[in-house]
Amino acid sequence: GAGVSQSPSNKVTEKGKDVELRCDPISGHTALYWYRQSLGQGLEFLIYFQGNSAPDKSGLPSDRFSAERTGGSVSTLTIQRTQQEDSAVYLCASSLLPAGGGDTQYFGPGTRLTVL
Amino acid sequence: DAKTTQPPSMDCAEGRAANLPCNHSTISGNEYVYWYRQIHSQGPQYIIHGLKNNETNEMASLIITEDRKSSTLILPHATLRDTAVYYCIVSMGNNDMRFGAGTRLTVKP
Numbered sequence: 001g002a003g004v005s006q007s008p009s010n011k012v013t014e015k016g017k018d019v020e021l022r023c024d025p026i027s028g029h030t031a032l033y034w035y036r037q038s039l040g041q042g043l044e045f046l047i048y049f050q051g052n053s054a055p056d057k058s059g060l061p062s063d064r065f066s067a068e069r070t071g072g073s074v075s076t077l078t079i080q081r082t083q084q085e086d087s088a089v090y091l092c093a094s095s096l097l098p099a100g101g102g103d104t105q106y107f108g109p110g111t112r113l114t115v116l
Numbered sequence: 117d118a119k120t121t122q123p124p125s126m127d128c129a130e131g132r133a134a135n136l137p138c139n140h141s142t143i144s145g146n147e148y149v150y151w152y153r154q155i156h157s158q159g160p161q162y163i164i165h166g167l168k169n170n171e172t173n174e175m176a177s178l179i180i181t182e183d184r185k186s187s188t189l190i191l192p193h194a195t196l197r198d199t200a201v202y203y204c205i206v207s208m209g210n211n212d213m214r215f216g217a218g219t220r221l222t223v224k225p
Contacts, residue, residue, distance in 0.1 A: 004159075035215075042203075043160070043215035091159050102148050102167065105213060107159035 002026065004108035006092050012114045013082055021077045021111045025094030032075050033095075033105060034067055036088040043091065049075065050097065082115045089113070119143065120204045125220040128198075134191040136219050138204030141185045147208055149180060151189045152215070153200040160203065160215070163189065194223045 005024045013019050025032050034046040045059040049069040060066075064082075069075040079086055089112050093105040121139040128134040140149065150165040164171055164178045166187075171178045177190040191198055203218040 033213075042217055045214065093159075102165065102208075104150075104162050104165065106162060107152075109159050 004092055004094050004106055006090075006108040006111050008111060009109065010112045010114075012116065014116050015084060016081055018078065018080045019082055019113065021079075021090050021113070023075045023077070023092030023094075023108060025073065025075070025092070026106060027073075029094035029096050029106075030072070031095045031097045031103070031105075032069055033093040034075070034077050035091045035093070037091060037110070038088045046077070046090075079113075082113075084115045087113055087115045119147075119206045119214070120216055122202075122204050122216065122219045124217065125222070127222050127224055128191075128194045130196060130223055130225050131193055134189075134194040134198065134221060134223070136189040136191075136202050136204075136221065137186065138188070139186045140204070140206045143184050143206045147206045149178065149184075149187050150203075150205040150207060150213070151176070151178065152203045152205065153198075154203070154218070155197075155200040163202075194221075196223050196225065199223045 007022045030051045032049045035043040037043050047067045048056040064080045067077045089110040091107055091110045093107045095103045095105045097103050119142055148165050148167050151163040152160040154160045164173055164176050166178045166180055180187045199222050201218040201220050203215050205213055207213040
């Protein structure tokens with residue numbers, strides 16, 4: 001079946017502009033995660049949605065970052081007043097969250113954001 | 117903080133088995149061992165995970181020591197397309213999954 005999709009695949013923006021990144025999770029997956037990966041670095045957790053529960057925003061680096069998940073499916077990550085240090089690949093993952101743990105996250109291809 | 121320790125890099129000859137080690141001495145009883153890999157410019161790809169028993173799937177085998185303090189991912193017949201960064205993660209599988217620096221595996225012809 002279809003995997004996690006993200007759009008756009010690449011985004012170039014000017015410093016100070018707002019950007020929106022979209023994630024379409026695998027159908028039926030209740031959990032959705034956003035990460036970012038700077039060049040040559042590991043993944044940095046940003047935010048986690050699970051069903052109708054309040055999201056875990058503990059990884060968001062500043063109040064310029066926000067995310068929504070509408071109808072338990074599609075998610076949008078918004079970065080306001082972008083800065084050059086926001087340049088990174090933003091990755092989305094979804095998972096089914098079976099009872100008892102041992103869940104598996106499936107990742108999308110990412111959005112490469114470049115802030116000039 | 118990642119709860120695992122992996123060598124930063126390894127080489128493997130094409131066609132040979134690649135054995136990637138991971139230490140996780142502080143793993144708790146309800147945490148799983150996960151392996152993902154990331155090929156350049158792509159999102160991480162799930163490989164395998166396990167709790168206590170050894171696991172095998174079409175991609176790899178996972179060997180977990182009896183005390184669960186370390187594990188080894190085995191790619192039985194490495195190909196050039198297996199060149200990637202391999203991440204070992206201990207987690208219950210939800211929002212506590214932390215990716216460290218991983219092992220950069222280079223498969224050489």
